[in-house]
Amino acid sequence: MTSAELIEISESRSAHNYHPLPVVIHEAHGAWVTDVEGKRYLDCLSGYSSLNFGHGHPKIIEAARDQLERLTLTSRAFYHDQFARFCAGLGDLTGKDMILPMNTGAEAVETAIKVARKWGYQVKGVEPDQANIIVMENNFHGRTTTIISFSTDPDAHDDFGPYTPGFRIVPYGSAEAVRQAVDADTVAVLVEPIQGEAGVLVPPEGYLTELRRLCSDGGILMIADEIQSGLGRTGQTFACDVEGVVPDIYVLGKALGGGVVPVSAIAADRDVLGVIHPGQHGSTFGGNPLACAVGIAVVELLNTGEFQARAAKLGESLHSRLRGLLGRGVTEIRGRGLWAGVDIDPSLATGREVSKALLKRGVLVKDTHGSTIRLAPPIVVSEDDLIWAIDQLADAIHAMKEQ
Numbered sequence: 315m316t317s318a319e320l321i322e323i324s325e326s327r328s329a330h331n332y333h334p335l336p337v338v339i340h341e342a343h344g345a346w347v348t349d350v351e352g353k354r355y356l357d358c359l360s361g362y363s364s365l366n367f368g369h370g371h372p373k374i375i376e377a378a379r380d381q382l383e384r385l386t387l388t389s390r391a392f393y394h395d396q397f398a399r400f401c402a403g404l405g406d407l408t409g410k411d412m413i414l415p416m417n418t419g420a421e422a423v424e425t426a427i428k429v430a431r432k433w434g435y436q437v438k439g440v441e442p443d444q445a446n447i448i449v450m451e452n453n454f455h456g457r458t459t460t461i462i463s464f465s466t467d468p469d470a471h472d473d474f475g476p477y478t479p480g481f482r483i484v485p486y487g488s489a490e491a492v493r494q495a496v497d498a499d500t501v502a503v504l505v506e507p508i509q510g511e512a513g514v515l516v517p518p519e520g521y522l523t524e525l526r527r528l529c530s531d532g533g534i535l536m537i538a539d540e541i542q543s544g545l546g547r548t549g550q551t552f553a554c555d556v557e558g559v560v561p562d563i564y565v566l567g568k569a570l571g572g573g574v575v576p577v578s579a580i581a582a583d584r585d586v587l588g589v590i591h592p593g594q595h596g597s598t599f600g601g602n603p604l605a606c607a608v609g610i611a612v613v614e615l616l617n618t619g620e621f622q623a624r625a626a627k628l629g630e631s632l633h634s635r636l637r638g639l640l641g642r643g644v645t646e647i648r649g650r651g652l653w654a655g656v657d658i659d660p661s662l663a664t665g666r667e668v669s670k671a672l673l674k675r676g677v678l679v680k681d682t683h684g685s686t687i688r689l690a691p692p693i694v695v696s697e698d699d700l701i702w703a704i705d706q707l708a709d710a711i712h713a714m715k716e717q
């Protein structure tokens with residue numbers, strides 16, 4: 315079938331909860347994907363940072379293939395031989411005592427919320443049902459009913475009530491706003507160290523440090539949603555590392571599954587995660603052997619430090635090249651490491667129009683909101699390919715100015 319036919323069937327037979335760009339991908343290796351007609355594109359989205367190690371990384375595929383042929387699912391009713399290594403390995407990577415594995419990012423966020431509430435009642439001594447969690451404007455933490463209850467994006471939030479109570483929304487980037495929202499029943503502050511979906515918003519320097527201090531002083535758990543920002547993307551293992559901040563709970567997902575299977579987890583010390591006992595939380599597929607084997611391979615790749623160093627180095631080229639576009643159709647650039655939010659002059663084009671123009675030129679990107687596009691190529695991308703992609707962006711914007 316042609317891509318036009320496949321798109322037509324996809325649109326008529328699936329819910330319209332996404333608005334994909336008109337490309338039908340058939341195959342991918344490293345940073346490059348090929349569509350059903352054989353046209354190649356440089357992937358500058360990486361499955362929203364799920365493909366930090368590229369498509370089909372040999373170490374990840376080997377781990378998955380070995381595991382696929384031996385054992386894929388046991389449920390947590392039994393132990394399996396990949397579980398211990400995954401939890402110990404990810405625990406060491408995060409510096410935390412314990413792991414609670416789930417599948418999707420939203421499930422890991424839900425897990426962190428449940429753990430924080432239980433910790434609040436059992437350890438902090440909050441009165442039943444009084445716990446509150448402070449969250450940020452323009453957050454993105456997933457799509458479950460509880461999580462969208464505290465979304466400030468009308469598309470994500472509206473018409474899905476009644477909403478889960480217990481969340482206080484404050485502006486992102488202001489530790490003072492958090493300080494004012496805190497009371498004796500505050501059990502956690504939930505924050506993205508860089509807000510990805512909001513347009514790759516980097517908070518002011520010192521913000522994470524101040525949140526850390528505020529949480530430590532107030533007996534409040536700091537929960538860092540590193541699902542998109544973590545695991546090498548910013549040039550560090552975690553985006554919190556930039557300020558040397560260690561949250562009480564890391565929330566991980568996306569790249570933890572190596573682009574192969576959904577793998578998510580929270581990592582925390584025993585005094586926090588120890589509040590969960592049998593029957594109180596779980597998932598049929600969470601921590602399954604295939605997921606753990608892939609997760610172990612991902613942790614091993616990160617333990618080499620190569621990906622973090624490469625994201626930092628390529629990130630310098632990315633950002634310095636992008637800065638050259640400022641004032642030439644680009645109004646602002648944000649980000650860290652191999653991750654950038656690029657605001658296009660809205661009088662020129664929407665983010666979607668730019669994404670479509672780049673698609674024609676063989677570059678896959680995705681708009682976030684309005685006139686912002688996000689660049690997050692796989693960390694295995696070559697420097698030449700990266701520069702070529704930015705040149706395509708420059709040419710696409712230039713062509714739009716000519717019109």
Ligand SMILES: *Cc1c(COP(=O)(O)O)cnc(C)c1O
Binds near residue numbers: 417542
């Ligand atoms: C993608 C994402 C999630 C949700 O992950 P899913 O696997 O889509 O449920 C949560 N938080 C952040 C920061 C994300 O980027």
